[in-house]
Amino acid sequence: MKLSPLQALVLIVVLVGIVYGTYSATMDQLPDLTGTVVGNTTNVANSTNQTIGTIYIHDETNSTSNMSVIITKNTKIYKESKDSKQVECKMNQLVRGSKVEVYTLGDPTNTIPPQVTAEKIVIKKSNK
Template identity: 70%
Template sequence: MKLSPLQTIVFIVILAGIAYGAYSATIDQLPDVSGTVVGNTTVNNSTNPTIGTVYLYDDTNNSSNTSVIIRKNTKIYKEDKNGKQTSVNMSSIKNGCKIDVYTVGDPTNTIPPQVISERIVIKAKK
């Protein structure tokens, strides 16, 4: 089967699109915010969707803090030294621990900025 030059170009573009799509779908998602926990609060109101807030010192920015809102549907995991993650609750987030936060939406334009967390990973100590 012989392809015309136009068919060859279309075929290459389609293959490149498939390769890029497969790559994009399988790469690990990078966290939106990473840093060290410098404080937290807990909300005890059972009707409130927010169960607490974590104040995070952004290690990559070195000049800002972020308020991370934790809701009832936020998934919290603790990572061991082998990279395996196990599900934990908010009480596992302690001052001084390093966390990665995957957020929903954009940060607010407040000081400090606030983000709503979808998933939090407590990093293993090195």
């Protein structure tokens, strides 16, 4: 089967589209930050403030500083069970020394420490 130049071009465009679509679909599944919780704070939530607390993590991909992760009422927090399933949990499960993966909304601020709002946090199971 011989393809005309136009058919070959269409085939290449379709294949590039498939590759790009697959890349875009799987890119959202990777965490934005991976690190260890080094501290946390909690706030009293009120009607004007959506923030319920903050955790500070040592970002393993950026060894120059810690990151302040803002947790809002909309942030989903999960803990990985022994069989690697994610079970929803509360903020009090985020304790110092926990290994976490953070999926963020937007980019970090240019402050010290950098701040970012979490969409989803996964507490990794301990390797004990």
